[in-house]
Amino acid sequence: MLDATSSYNPMDRRIPVDDRTGQRIVxxxxxxxxxxxxxxxxxxxxxxxxxxxxxxxxxxxxxxxxxxxxxxxxxxxxxxxxxxxxxxxxxxxxxxxRKGRTASIGLVLEDLADPFYGPLSRAVEEVARAHGALLINGSSAEDPDREQELVLALCARRVDGLVVIPAGDDHRYLEPEIRAGVATVFVDRPAGKIDADVVLSDSFGGARAGVAHLIAHGHRRIGFIGDMPRIHTAAERLRGYRAAMEDAGIPVEDSWMSLGVTGPERVRRAAEEMLSGPVPVTAVFAGNNRVTVTVVRVLAEHSRSVALVGFDDIELADLLKPGVTVVAQDAAALGRTAAERLFRQLDGALITPERIELPTRLITRGSGELPPAD
Amino acid sequence: MLDATSSYNPMDRRIPVDDRTGQRIVxxxxxxxxxxxxxxxxxxxxxxxxxxxxxxxxxxxxxxxxxxxxxxxxxxxxxxxxxxxxxxxxxxxxxxxRKGRTASIGLVLEDLADPFYGPLSRAVEEVARAHGALLINGSSAEDPDREQELVLALCARRVDGLVVIPAGDDHRYLEPEIRAGVATVFVDRPAGKIDADVVLSDSFGGARAGVAHLIAHGHRRIGFIGDMPRIHTAAERLRGYRAAMEDAGIPVEDSWMSLGVTGPERVRRAAEEMLSGPVPVTAVFAGNNRVTVTVVRVLAEHSRSVALVGFDDIELADLLKPGVTVVAQDAAALGRTAAERLFRQLDGALITPERIELPTRLITRGSGELPPAD
DNA sequence: TAGAGCCTGGACAACGTTGTCAGATGCGGG
DNA sequence: CCCGCATCTGACAACGTTGTCCAGGCTCTA
CATH class of the missing domain: 1.10.260.40 (lambda repressor-like DNA-binding domains)
Incomplete structure (x- = not known):
């Protein structure tokens, strides 16, 4: 939190006092x-x-x-x-x-600076615009408390609807709001402990297909590097990895899996360990765009040729040598679908909460088609 | 504009009429x-x-x-x-x-999906958060009318302040708002026809340094591909290019400059033309991140080795072969500086409008150091 | 025990807009 | 010439909150 010693205190709850007289300033x-x-x-x-x-x-x-x-x-x-x-x-x-509607909706996501969320946010904005509404953005920084704080602040502003990319796993705090008429759609990850609309990518199927792709190219020792399993997408991708391995009858070594890995340094360490461990992997499946980028860096420094498939597309992936094969999800489609669903709720269509899963797409560019080098 | 045939019409100004009776629905x-x-x-x-x-x-x-x-x-x-x-x-x-302050600020930018604006927006959000304010985002899509529409909508909401990345070049429409107390800071490009705070990158100096760098590596036939010169940054970068060429006493051929180029296809065509024209260039200076990406693609398909320096850093630029040399600007710093200035205005510090210019940084990675191949 | 002073609680107006409803105006026809 | 009707206009309340201000009850002291 940045320092804010200012006289602009819109939400200040203290009573300001005159420095000299000690009197309350009304x-x-x-x-x-x-x-x-x-x-x-x-x-x-x-x-x-x-x-x-x-x-x-x-x-x-x-x-x-x-x-x-x-x-x-x-x-x-x-x-x-x-x-x-x-x-x-x-x-x-x-x-x-007077009117009761604010013509604004809120979007709570993890980090607007992440290239995955920019297009998503923009898509939500476009739909909102088409419905005459403005968009209030907030970043939760993957912190459940901050997510709740943001969401409740938006509710106090009486946004007409909320699109939430959950950081936490318990959203019961939203129950009174939803009952009071705040349209709500979750994106990318399902809501926790409440029944609500959710729009997500097929993380399980995508990861499974990605890993199966590596297996089809002859790999058997395949590593997985992903985020904390408490994050739904991370867990689903891990599940997809396991399923593909099991489908092929390949037992998974514990040393092949690195979970809860965030930050470039930790990803780097995880990658290096599974590349040089007792049973070194010949291919890596990267659980999200940030992991993919770092793994590409590590592999570039690595002498032995190692295959790679990443979840999430990254810019310029086609220009690297080799091109990076990815399981792409469509961030804009996620945002658009969620926002449209939101306004359908606001239209008063009595719809029961639904889980909408968007397909992923395997884009082969070279890195995923490298043969095992062992 | 998407279709919006819905009953959610928060801004609707028509009086709804009952289909059957023709009566006004109150x-x-x-x-x-x-x-x-x-x-x-x-x-x-x-x-x-x-x-x-x-x-x-x-x-x-x-x-x-x-x-x-x-x-x-x-x-x-x-x-x-x-x-x-x-x-x-x-x-x-x-x-x-009741209180007169909304504890929210507006940010109008070109396109939230552009990787340059994500970090900028996030930085503004952080500063706002530190001051207890929420952030309302809007994308102008580089359309002056849409910019004005958005800004005025935000003013009607009585945002306490505005951070604007201008699309238009006449902001006199903001005069009554500023007089009425809406703190305003422009970013990336100066305001048109009004005197207001502005925070920008040193486009002129950055471009000049980038082109000088190419000249220092022996190039004399250097191409420039940039956006429409009505966009301030584009004009400044062009000016920097010309200045560097003039400094070195190199006369510039018209065929080396492509202005007002937007969209990958047009950039591609422009690049191909200056590479194969009557006086082919041995190096290219790319005016922004989108141009850089496309030029990298074109050069990758090109047999002759051509040097490249781009304005704006791009992700994975270091992993390409050769790495892409860029003039980097700090988007987050732009946003942070602007937002801090905004809240300084709101604190009531009587400050006269100022032009704050942030330095750029030349990052050499290989593509800018290639010798001329002619 | 009475009076002064403090603490707590509540009635009321105001913020700037929109919905309701009734009054004013003008016009045409009987 | 007056009435009815349609058209235009404005007074007023309400939206949910906060600032002001006063009343009533309490404590403390003389």
């Missing part, structure tokens, strides 16, 4: 003072001001602003002029309060 | 009906409900919710129980209306 008073002193904050014209200037009633201004019928052209012109002159802009906060 | 009535029928929408408990259940006054609930002093432990407990039982959550819309 915020309202402060705000009034701002207004009177011509401070730049606040002090925006309201419909009332526009009405006064145009010499019409409040509601007439509202009608003009909202394009409602029943205003003579002449009156409308006068109102428009007043709006122009004062630089009036409707206060949507007040509008929201 | 939204308020509809909403009341929803409530009465136990519809899941709306119908959330308010402080009043909590107060009634706890047998206390409205303001007492407010005090408990906001952690204000002056409530006996026993009363507080009763209120907490009522909150728990009803699943109450404070309505921040109403709070915002």
């Amino acid at each position: 915020p309202e008073t402060a705000r009034r003072a701002d207004r009177l002193s011509g401070n730049r904050y606040g002090n925006r014209p309201t419909m009332k001001d526009v009405a006064a200037r145009a010499g019409v009633g409040l509601k007439t201004v509202s009608r003009v602003v909202n394009g409602e019928p029943g205003v003579t052209p002449d009156t409308e012109r006068r109102v428009q002029e007043a709006i122009e002159a004062l630089g009036f802009r409707r206060n949507d906060s007040a509008r929201v309060l | 939204p308020e009535t509809a909403r009341r009906a929803d409530r009465l029928s136990g519809n899941r929408y709306g119908n959330r408990p308010t402080m009043k409900d909590v107060a009634a259940r706890a047998g206390v006054g409205l303001k007492t609930v407010s005090r408990v919710v906001n952690g204000e002093p002056g409530v006996t432990p026993d009363t507080e407990r009763r209120v907490q129980e009522a909150i728990e039982a009803l699943g109450f959550r404070r309505n921040d819309s109403a709070r915002v209306l």
